Amino acid sequence: MPHSIFLAFGHLLEIENLLLMLAGVTGGIIVGALPGLTATMAIALLVPFTFTMNPASGLITLGAIYCGAIYGGCFSAILIGTPGTPSAIATVFDGYPMAKKGEAEQAIVTATGSSVIGGLIGAAVLLSLSPLLAEAALKFGPPEYFWMAVFGLTIIATLASKSILKGLIGGAFGLLLSTVGMSPIAGDVRFSFGLPALQGGIELMTAMIGFFCIPEVLFMVEERGKSYTLISYKRQRGVTLSTLAKLVRKPILLIRSAVIGAIVGIIPGAGGNIAGLVSYNEAVRASKTPEKFGTGIMEGVAASETSNNSEVGGSLVPLLTLGIPGAPPAAVLLGALLLQGMRPGAELYTVHAEITYAFLFSLFVANILMLPIGIFGGKAFARLITIVPVKLLAPTVTFLCVIGSFAIRNNIMDVAFMLLCGLFGYVGKKLGFHPGPIVLGLILGKICETGLVQSMLMGKASGSTWSMFFARPISLLLILLCLLSAMWPFIASALKKRGYFAIDSTGEGNRG
Amino acid sequence: MRKMKALISGVTALACIMAFGGVLWAAFPEKPVEYIICFNPGGQSDVTARVQQKDLEKALGVRVIIQYKVGAGGAVGWSALAKSKPDGYTIAGNNIPHIILQPMMRKDAGYTTEQLVPIYLFETTPIGLAVRNDSPFKNVQDFLDFAKKNPGVITVAGVGTYTGHHITYLQFTDLTKVKLTYIPFTGAAPQVAAFIGGHATAIFGNSNDLVQHKDRIRVLAMGTEKRFKPYFPDVPTFKEAGINMTAGISRGVCAPPGTPADRIAVLEKAFDKVCRGKTFVSKMEEMGFWVDHLNAAEFAKWLAEKKKEYTDILRKMKMLK
Numbered sequence: 001m002p003h004s005i006f007l008a009f010g011h012l013l014e015i016e017n018l019l020l021m022l023a024g025v026t027g028g029i030i031v032g033a034l035p036g037l038t039a040t041m042a043i044a045l046l047v048p049f050t051f052t053m054n055p056a057s058g059l060i061t062l063g064a065i066y067c068g069a070i071y072g073g074c075f076s077a078i079l080i081g082t083p084g085t086p087s088a089i090a091t092v093f094d095g096y097p098m099a100k101k102g103e104a105e106q107a108i109v110t111a112t113g114s115s116v117i118g119g120l121i122g123a124a125v126l127l128s129l130s131p132l133l134a135e136a137a138l139k140f141g142p143p144e145y146f147w148m149a150v151f152g153l154t155i156i157a158t159l160a161s162k163s164i165l166k167g168l169i170g171g172a173f174g175l176l177l178s179t180v181g182m183s184p185i186a187g188d189v190r191f192s193f194g195l196p197a198l199q200g201g202i203e204l205m206t207a208m209i210g211f212f213c214i215p216e217v218l219f220m221v222e223e224r225g226k227s228y229t230l231i232s233y234k235r236q237r238g239v240t241l242s243t244l245a246k247l248v249r250k251p252i253l254l255i256r257s258a259v260i261g262a263i264v265g266i267i268p269g270a271g272g273n274i275a276g277l278v279s280y281n282e283a284v285r286a287s288k289t290p291e292k293f294g295t296g297i298m299e300g301v302a303a304s305e306t307s308n309n310s311e312v313g314g315s316l317v318p319l320l321t322l323g324i325p326g327a328p329p330a331a332v333l334l335g336a337l338l339l340q341g342m343r344p345g346a347e348l349y350t351v352h353a354e355i356t357y358a359f360l361f362s363l364f365v366a367n368i369l370m371l372p373i374g375i376f377g378g379k380a381f382a383r384l385i386t387i388v389p390v391k392l393l394a395p396t397v398t399f400l401c402v403i404g405s406f407a408i409r410n411n412i413m414d415v416a417f418m419l420l421c422g423l424f425g426y427v428g429k430k431l432g433f434h435p436g437p438i439v440l441g442l443i444l445g446k447i448c449e450t451g452l453v454q455s456m457l458m459g460k461a462s463g464s465t466w467s468m469f470f471a472r473p474i475s476l477l478l479i480l481l482c483l484l485s486a487m488w489p490f491i492a493s494a495l496k497k498r499g500y501f502a503i504d505s506t507g508e509g510n511r512g
Numbered sequence: 513m514r515k516m517k518a519l520i521s522g523v524t525a526l527a528c529i530m531a532f533g534g535v536l537w538a539a540f541p542e543k544p545v546e547y548i549i550c551f552n553p554g555g556q557s558d559v560t561a562r563v564q565q566k567d568l569e570k571a572l573g574v575r576v577i578i579q580y581k582v583g584a585g586g587a588v589g590w591s592a593l594a595k596s597k598p599d600g601y602t603i604a605g606n607n608i609p610h611i612i613l614q615p616m617m618r619k620d621a622g623y624t625t626e627q628l629v630p631i632y633l634f635e636t637t638p639i640g641l642a643v644r645n646d647s648p649f650k651n652v653q654d655f656l657d658f659a660k661k662n663p664g665v666i667t668v669a670g671v672g673t674y675t676g677h678h679i680t681y682l683q684f685t686d687l688t689k690v691k692l693t694y695i696p697f698t699g700a701a702p703q704v705a706a707f708i709g710g711h712a713t714a715i716f717g718n719s720n721d722l723v724q725h726k727d728r729i730r731v732l733a734m735g736t737e738k739r740f741k742p743y744f745p746d747v748p749t750f751k752e753a754g755i756n757m758t759a760g761i762s763r764g765v766c767a768p769p770g771t772p773a774d775r776i777a778v779l780e781k782a783f784d785k786v787c788r789g790k791t792f793v794s795k796m797e798e799m800g801f802w803v804d805h806l807n808a809a810e811f812a813k814w815l816a817e818k819k820k821e822y823t824d825i826l827r828k829m830k831m832l833k
């Protein structure tokens with residue numbers, strides 16, 4: 001094992017990988033900064049291009065894009081008052097007022113510094129927790145996987161969606177989609193409508209490219225007339241250093257936000273937008289001067305940005321150990337891992353240790369790279385928000401969607417299916433159904449079904465199906481979490497009455 | 513004199529080139545061969561093909577391009593092959609029992625076993641029966657004695673239904689007259705993890721997985737003809753343990769229906785050369801596989817035998833009408 005860690009470091013030092021990280025972070029920031037292009041979309045579009053790379057380089061690039069894109073969302077949040085990615089929703093609350101007051105540079109430096117700190121803490125959580133959890137994941141048998149999937153499903157229905165009903169419907173639709181093709185246990189083919197291509201079920205990456213990218217493109221085209229007024233800023237001498245100095249003098253705020261981000265990340269299905277909102281809410285509650293939040297103070301920006309970046313590392317913990325994505329972008333990374341033949345679980349840390357650790361270490365480097373890129377390239381990114389025309393962007397993204405979905409299996413049917421998912425996602429979104437719950441339902445459905453049937457078989461062998469489901473310690477804990485999250489809407493409204501929430505934390509749906 | 517000699521050898525050389533060249537130009541192959549892999553990159557089928565690729569290019573004299581057509585336990589790739597142009601330029605890796613069982617058990621597999629024209633069979637991953645180190649079962653007899661007294665209580669982890677592991681389980685329980693509970697998993701990785709984690713009593717595992725975890729498990733019997741020497745010299749075969757069966761997942765290559773016999777012969781010869789080569793043999797053994805060499809005719813005969821064997825057992829179990 002120490003040997004493979006050594007080799008993993010070797011991968012990081014390869015010039016090619018360093019350049020890929022640099023390009024990944026920069027590209028990620030640009031995608032994140034452009035309103036309408038999300039982190040999930042950036043990763044979904046690029047996964048098909050990484051599987052000709054060796055697995056280490058591919059994953060390193062995708063990790064860098066993930067980090068960069070989540071951070072990049074702050075530029076449009078601060079400078080035009082629209083989050084570039086859903087994760088940056090809470091950044092708008094104080095970032096935009098700061099910019100209006102003429103403190104745009106302070107806001108951006110604060111966002112950059114806290115993103116780096118949050119990202120590093122998140123990566124540290126991932127690096128220290130996931131190998132331990134991967135070993136502990138052996139304790140997860142079929143009943144535990146079943147309850148874990150149920151827990152994920154309750155989360156997407158309640159916490160992660162604006163409307164519980166729509167979240168439930170979206171998740172249930174995803175579950176239905178997951179039953180298309182060969183059943184994971186009995187091997188019979190269902191809902192294939194006689195098409196041999198559907199035997200294998202719905203190709204996850206194809207569906208994700210369709211659901212996450214096409215609707216955004218269509219919305220972009222719809223809103224093409226919309227122009228943004230960019231608050232421009234000049235870099236002033238000394239502001240960077242003094243702002244960073246002020247920031248590091250708030251360790252409690254930073255650590256609290258990072259911990260919240262990592263925890264929200266670990267919870268399956270809850271993405272960066274929730275991390276930012278919860279952490280902002282807690283910052284307001286902990287503050288001695290809560291009334292100042294929303295008027296343009298750096299604490300607000302720091303709370304949101306620290307936590308949405310530490311969420312990146314957190315969201316990869318359940319992904320790498322159990323194969324359950326902690327957030328939508330992590331769901332796309334699952335597709336990338338599977339395409340490289342790497343199954344989540346203990347094997348990632350033994351058989352594939354070299355690649356896995358190279359990926360984990362690369363997240364640290366990517367986060368550190370954000371500091372110089374963000375501070376020196378900030379102005380350029382800001383300009384990009386206004387000058388990149390939709391008539392260039394929309395066809396480019398569509399083109400990437402088409403070749404991407406074709407490249408996965410060289411199957412033209414997949415392209416048609418991707419477009420179908422895209423149209424479906426677009427109509428759904430118009431009606432208030434977000435693609436996040438659908439895709440998570442698609443992933444969790446297979447896990448849930450497999451766990452259910454296997455547990456029933458095991459229960460029959462052991463003599464009691466009931467005790468197989470309800471009498472195992474980890475299962476009990478998960479059941480408790482399921483109940484808690486299913487009751488969350490009631491708990492939340494009770495808390496609201498007591499004035500617990502500083503903001504409306506139900507947010508903007510689960511999009512990451 | 514010297515000049516003369518040079519001239520003669522030059523002319524001879526030229527004549528040779530022209531003669532052979534003439535044959536070569538007319539011969540197959542003259543453009544890249546597409547080698548379809550029906551499973552994910554990085555999986556066993558892919559790794560095997562990658563080991564063959566360079567030597568195969570040398571033997572055929574053209575490039576060999578590995579293409580992935582993944583899904584439905586291989587059926588997506590095989591149904592695509594069945595519809596490909598039968599000119600010898602498209603071939604696919606095929607796995608047994610997959611290509612026998614899928615068309616038998618699914619209504620819409622998209623291909624039939626007979627459509628996939630056998631070229632060569634080169635490798636078998638033997639399946640073995642194992643328990644964890646701390647298990648009270650020291651040998652197959654202990655295992656069977658307990659199973660006879662407690663029907664259905666022993667759980668055995670396998671990969672999928674109507675797969676190599678499942679058919680092994682069916683044959684095993686049929687021959688030994690015991691009742692076990694078979695628990696299918698979605699792949700070898702979750703299967704092994706669940707077994708090591710104590711969620712199943714025993715496992716029908718692939719040799720390479722058994723080799724990888726040999727410190728944590730006790731292999732009771734192997735599905736090979738002879739003992740699996742390099743790794744488990746002390747473990748009996750099923751036959752030695754009194755159970756008359758072999759078990760394994762085999763890999764070969766096949767071509768679309770209607771591919772001309774002379775082209776199959778060229779491919780067969782190339783694969784024979786590559787798969788008897790040192791690179792291939794040593795790499796396969798290192799990974800815990802069993803190297804086989806069946807030519808096209810032997811492969812076809814063996815396929816027919818296996819098909820009959822599986823049909824019989826599935827009929828007997830009332831899984832096939």
